Amino acid sequence: MDNITHSLVGLAVGEAAYEIRRYNEKPDNRIFRRYLLIASIIANNFPDVDVFYSGLLGRLGNLLHHRGHTHTILMALPEALLLFFGLRYFARFRKHSFEKMDWRAVGALCFLGPLIHLWLDGLNSYGVHPFWPFSNRWFYGDTLFIVEPWLWVTLTLSLIRCFSTRYSRIALATLAIIGVLLTWGTGMVPYELSVSLTVWAILFYFAMRYISPRWRMATGLFAVCLLVLGFNRTSSYIKKDFAQYYLSKYEETSLKDTILSPFPANPFCWTILTVELHEDKTHYFMRRGVMAPFPKLMGLSRCEKTNFTDVGNFQADPKLEHVHWLTQVRVDLKWLKYFQDHSCLAKEFLQFSRAPFLMKEDKQVKLVDLRFVRKSSSSFSEVVLVDDPKCLKIPVPWIAPRQDVLNEYSLSLIEEK
Numbered sequence: 001m002d003n004i005t006h007s008l009v010g011l012a013v014g015e016a017a018y019e020i021r022r023y024n025e026k027p028d029n030r031i032f033r034r035y036l037l038i039a040s041i042i043a044n045n046f047p048d049v050d051v052f053y054s055g056l057l058g059r060l061g062n063l064l065h066h067r068g069h070t071h072t073i074l075m076a077l078p079e080a081l082l083l084f085f086g087l088r089y090f091a092r093f094r095k096h097s098f099e100k101m102d103w104r105a106v107g108a109l110c111f112l113g114p115l116i117h118l119w120l121d122g123l124n125s126y127g128v129h130p131f132w133p134f135s136n137r138w139f140y141g142d143t144l145f146i147v148e149p150w151l152w153v154t155l156t157l158s159l160i161r162c163f164s165t166r167y168s169r170i171a172l173a174t175l176a177i178i179g180v181l182l183t184w185g186t187g188m189v190p191y192e193l194s195v196s197l198t199v200w201a202i203l204f205y206f207a208m209r210y211i212s213p214r215w216r217m218a219t220g221l222f223a224v225c226l227l228v229l230g231f232n233r234t235s236s237y238i239k240k241d242f243a244q245y246y247l248s249k250y251e252e253t254s255l256k257d258t259i260l261s262p263f264p265a266n267p268f269c270w271t272i273l274t275v276e277l278h279e280d281k282t283h284y285f286m287r288r289g290v291m292a293p294f295p296k297l298m299g300l301s302r303c304e305k306t307n308f309t310d311v312g313n314f315q316a317d318p319k320l321e322h323v324h325w326l327t328q329v330r331v332d333l334k335w336l337k338y339f340q341d342h343s344c345l346a347k348e349f350l351q352f353s354r355a356p357f358l359m360k361e362d363k364q365v366k367l368v369d370l371r372f373v374r375k376s377s378s379s380f381s382e383v384v385l386v387d388d389p390k391c392l393k394i395p396v397p398w399i400a401p402r403q404d405v406l407n408e409y410s411l412s413l414i415e416e417k
Contacts, residue, residue, distance in 0.1 A: 043113020
């Protein structure tokens with residue numbers, strides 16, 4: 001997720017923790033409140049400290065080290081300790097004194113923040129590997145787009161009445177307005193959903209006026225959880241529904257992965273990308289398209305008209321009425337396995353890529369991840385396979401997401417012998 005969302009969630013959790021303190025009839029302490037909020041905001045962004053070094057390792061190093069070791073449960077503890085003792089030192093420097101229970105609350109937020117960050121990052125199709133070093137595989141939520149206006153609007157409007165200063169309220173109101181305007185001005189969101197978000201923002205804003213301050217943040221966080229749950233249940237429904245269709249319609253290939261991502265602010269239009277291994281296990285197909293899981297509520301024609309679908313031309317699938325495929329790629333496993341074994345660049349790229357394919361362009365061979373290909377711009381997830389590659393100086397242990405099909409190809413060769 002974007003860092004604005006991480007910061008808003010951190011702010012909301014910190015404010016909720018302070019309301020719990022007040023609920024226990026503790027005296028109001030605005031200085032301690034600042035410590036809670038600062039601790040929660042920094043903790044919820046702490047795992048992204050990897051951007052300060054992953055960007056120095058080149059494009060491939062950035063792909064492998066961003067959302068790398070700092071985005072693991074194991075590293076949450078040292079991150080929390082570093083932040084906690086930093087705040088303790090700062091409090092001593094400023095001569096701020098709090099009770100032992102108050103410091104325990106700060107410590108809890110320092111540890112909870114990185115875990116919430118992992119959960120949010122794990123909700124999209126980019127993926128995380130939170131269980132390193134016990135498991136080096138990627139985990140994908142396939143639930144939310146990386147920027148979700150519904151979360152921006154809900155969180156900011158939950159927080160806006162928790163602050164008394166004019167500048168804080170203006171800043172939060174501005175974020176809420178930007179979240180709404182993004183759905184109107186980008187052309188990525190059907191107008192019906194732009195209207196729905198606008199109405200939700202107005203109703204939620206006035207609802208917050210009548211909810212007790214003690215319950216405002218609990219209400220806001222509950223609404224956020226409901227929104228995430230709604231997207232998640234839709235994603236699960238699509239995967240189950242598509243798998244049933246696939247098994248009944250396609251016999252020559254086996255479905256290895258279904259990669260999903262909703263359109264921004266839109267649970268009714270989804271990008272779908274399939275990885276399908278051919279029965280002879282010498283190659284696999286990848287098809288990328290758009291799915292409308294609830295065509296009676298919003299059909300494919302509405303999804304087509306957004307600016308979010310810019311790869312290939314629409315072509316309806318006669319076997320799947322609620323899917324339009326945009327592009328199809330055939331990947332020869334012989335060559336993919338060859339480059340994995342003989343090129344460190346290919347091996348390292350395959351440790352990241354969930355939808356890899358080979359492409360020849362201007363006498364160059366490239367490996368590209370179909371998840372992030374856009375016709376309107378170059379993909380950040382591609383690597384040129386050169387003869388004299390510079391391998392990563394800091395390797396990573398991540399298991400290649402498509403090692404499943406590569407292993408099946410290798411086994412088929414052994415069986416033939």
